[in-house]
Amino acid sequence: MAVGRRRLILEVLSFAGALALVIFLMYRARPPTSYEESRVAMGTLVTITVYGANDGAASAAVGSAWREIERVDSLLTRYSRTSEVALLNEAGRAVVDSATATTVARALEIALATEGAFDPTVAPLMDLWKFGEEMALPDHAEIVAALGSVGYARVSADAEGGLVDLGGAQLDLDGIAKGRAVDRAVAALRRGGVESALVDAGGDIGLLGEGPRHGRWRIGIKDPRKEGLLGALKLRAGSVATSGDYQRCGFVDGVRYHHILNPGTGYPARGVLSATVVSDECMVADALATAVFVMGPTRGMSFIESVESVEGVIVSGEEDVENVLISTGLEDAFDAAR
Amino acid sequence: MRGAALTGADRLVLYVLVGLGVALLFVPGESGESGEVVVEGAGGFRAVVPLAEERTLEVPGPLGTTVVEVSGGAARVASSPCPEKLCVRAGDVAEAGDVAVCVPNRVVVRAEGHERGEPDATSR
Numbered sequence: 360m361a362v363g364r365r366r367l368i369l370e371v372l373s374f375a376g377a378l379a380l381v382i383f384l385m386y387r388a389r390p391p392t393s394y395e396e397s398r399v400a401m402g403t404l405v406t407i408t409v410y411g412a413n414d415g416a417a418s419a420a421v422g423s424a425w426r427e428i429e430r431v432d433s434l435l436t437r438y439s440r441t442s443e444v445a446l447l448n449e450a451g452r453a454v455v456d457s458a459t460a461t462t463v464a465r466a467l468e469i470a471l472a473t474e475g476a477f478d479p480t481v482a483p484l485m486d487l488w489k490f491g492e493e494m495a496l497p498d499h500a501e502i503v504a505a506l507g508s509v510g511y512a513r514v515s516a517d518a519e520g521g522l523v524d525l526g527g528a529q530l531d532l533d534g535i536a537k538g539r540a541v542d543r544a545v546a547a548l549r550r551g552g553v554e555s556a557l558v559d560a561g562g563d564i565g566l567l568g569e570g571p572r573h574g575r576w577r578i579g580i581k582d583p584r585k586e587g588l589l590g591a592l593k594l595r596a597g598s599v600a601t602s603g604d605y606q607r608c609g610f611v612d613g614v615r616y617h618h619i620l621n622p623g624t625g626y627p628a629r630g631v632l633s634a635t636v637v638s639d640e641c642m643v644a645d646a647l648a649t650a651v652f653v654m655g656p657t658r659g660m661s662f663i664e665s666v667e668s669v670e671g672v673i674v675s676g677e678e679d680v681e682n683v684l685i686s687t688g689l690e691d692a693f694d695a696a697r
Numbered sequence: 698m699r700g701a702a703l704t705g706a707d708r709l710v711l712y713v714l715v716g717l718g719v720a721l722l723f724v725p726g727e728s729g730e731s732g733e734v735v736v737e738g739a740g741g742f743r744a745v746v747p748l749a750e751e752r753t754l755e756v757p758g759p760l761g762t763t764v765v766e767v768s769g770g771a772a773r774v775a776s777s778p779c780p781e782k783l784c785v786r787a788g789d790v791a792e793a794g795d796v797a798v799c800v801p802n803r804v805v806v807r808a809e810g811h812e813r814g815e816p817d818a819t820s821r
Contacts, residue, residue: 374712397737397805404798404805408817491781561798562821570817579794579816586789591816601820607783635820 393571396421401432401537403561407544410555410571420551424558427543434459435536437482444530448482452524458543462642464518466535469646470511473662477650478511478622482529487625490618494609502625509622538600538645541565545641558641563600565641570595581605582696583632583674589683590672590695598641602648603633615678619652630655630675636663637670637689647671660684734772734790736765737805748772748791748808758802765806772806774799794819 395408407424409417434443434456443459455463466479483505487497513526532539537560544558545565555568557576570576578599582589592599604627608617621628634652638644647669651659656675663671663686670688675681685693732748738756746752746767753775754765761778771791774784779801787797793815796807 370708373708374715378712378715397807399798399800399803399805402800404796404807406818491783557818559818562819564818564820572817576818577816579819581819581821586795587792588816588819599820603821606821607781 396425398425398428400425400428401540401560402436402438402533403537405540405558405560407548408557408559409548409553410568411553416552420548420553423551424544424547427547428540428560431458431536431540431543435462435532435539437531437533444532447523447525448529451527452522454521455523457518457521460516460521460523461518462532462535462539463514463516463523463530465642466532466646467511467514467516469535469643469650472666473647473650473654475511475622476653477534477646478509479530479532479535480509480511480514480525480528481620481622482531483508484620484622484625485531485533485618488616488618488620490607490609490616494611494616496611496616506625509625534649535642535646537561537563538598538640538642541598541641541645563598563641563645565598566594566596580635580672581633582680584680588696589633589674590693592635592637592672592689593692593694594637597637597639598644599635599637600641600644600648601633601635602652604631604652605633619649621653628653628655629677631659632674632676632680634659634674635672639668643669656682656684660686732770732791732793733809734767735805735807735809736772738763739803745809746772756802756804758799758804760802763799763802763804765804772808773797774804774806777802777804 393408393410394413395406397404397406405428407421409421436442437444439445443455447453447455470478487501487505508528510528513528516523541558541560541563542565545567548556548567558565564578566576574595576594578592578594579588580590580601583603583605602619604615604617608615617627619628631652634648636644636647636651651662651671651673654662656673659673663669670686673684734746734748736744736754736756739758742757744754748770750767752767756763756765763777764775766773766775771789773789774797777784777799779799784797784799790797790806790808793808798805
């Protein structure tokens with residue numbers, strides 16, 4: 360009888376232990392708690408997702424991140440007459456906020472590195488093109504005239520002193536500003552003690568710390584021609600940005616015209632449907648996504664492969680998807696959609 | 698005929714299976730499996746609509762009313778007073794991460810949910 364009771368107790372304990380183990384393993388396998396906030400800023404929807412406890416410190420860090428985003432927005436947008444870039448475009452030469460000067464200086468560095476495929480002085484061209492449902496093509500002579508004032512080499516920027524001289528050019532920092540805002544927001548979250556977070560400014564994505572999937576993040580890449588995803592990247596860190604011909608575009612006589620202009624011709628770049636770049640800095644990913652798009656699939660992928668810590672996915676084609684090029688460093692990280 | 702007695706290993710497997718079954722009872726279902734769309738507009742307008750429903754929402758904004766349709770398992774901006782209609786052209790919002798934004802009229806339509814295998818964010 361005593362033996363039977365001892366055996367029963369052992370069995371109950373064994374059962375309880377097994378149950379506790381299974382619950383523990385399932386609990387660990389679940390993604391951590393998260394909370395997110397979204398606002399319209401930088402001309403798009405910006406979402407900050409923080410993983411971990413929603414305590415006062417994390418909340419303060421998120422508030423600080425929003426202030427950084429709003430500050431970058433107020434400095435760099437060309438569409439507010441009171442932004443620093445708008446005032447600089449009017450004055451032609453001015454001492455500006457160090458954040459603006461630094462962004463201009465970095466934009467010029469990237470323009471030089473990409474031999475002008477990314478050019479922050481395309482403002483006169485962008486002004487000519489009006490994309491939308493009922494778009495009309497700008498006059499070719501106007502494009503040729505506008506090209507006369509495009510050229511990053513005209514501009515000089517002293518990141519330390521803050522003096523920016525446009526040399527007759529006009530700045531359009533839309534190709535880098537969202538990335539800059541994401542970087543500043545991620546930095547603010549890090550300073551605020553947040554260990555794991557994601558900042559998404561309309562598809563320009565910055566990652567902080569370990570992701571919710573066993574330390575990794577899963578970042579989708581939009582299919583440029585269909586609803587849904589082309590695939591997804593499994594990343595441990597970094598930033599991701601995509602330039603696609605499906606954003607801000609219109610059709611004239613069945614031909615697609617989009618907002619990623621070739622600074623050399625003044626017309627939309629051809630041969631690429633979307634270019635996704637992964638880099639340590641979102642500002643770099645943002646600008647290089649545009650540059651690689653303009654370069655075209657072959658030169659674009661060669662450029663990606665030539666730069667350390669930069670990876671990418673290029674979807675080539677004229678109107679339909681023809682090929683998907685994946686850089687060497689992403690081959691194992693890319694999951695194609697079924 | 699007499700069956701063989703359960704060994705210690707048999708019992709362990711049995712306990713793990715029973716434990717797994719009991720544990721599953723406590724695991725809540727994924728909230729996004731049925732899919733929801735969140736629609737936000739001016740003046741604090743916010744609506745959460747299951748994608749399985751059929752609804753038409755009139756969302757206020759500074760330029761006027763944006764009409765959002767929910768039907769066939771997806772939401773979409775049916776009409777908007779904005780000049781470029783980029784939100785209308787954004788098409789269907791169906792899977793978690795899909796979004797249609799009207800910046801001029803301050804309207805956001807986004808699908809929510811976090812099913813296994815879905816991305817944490819989408820670069821577009």
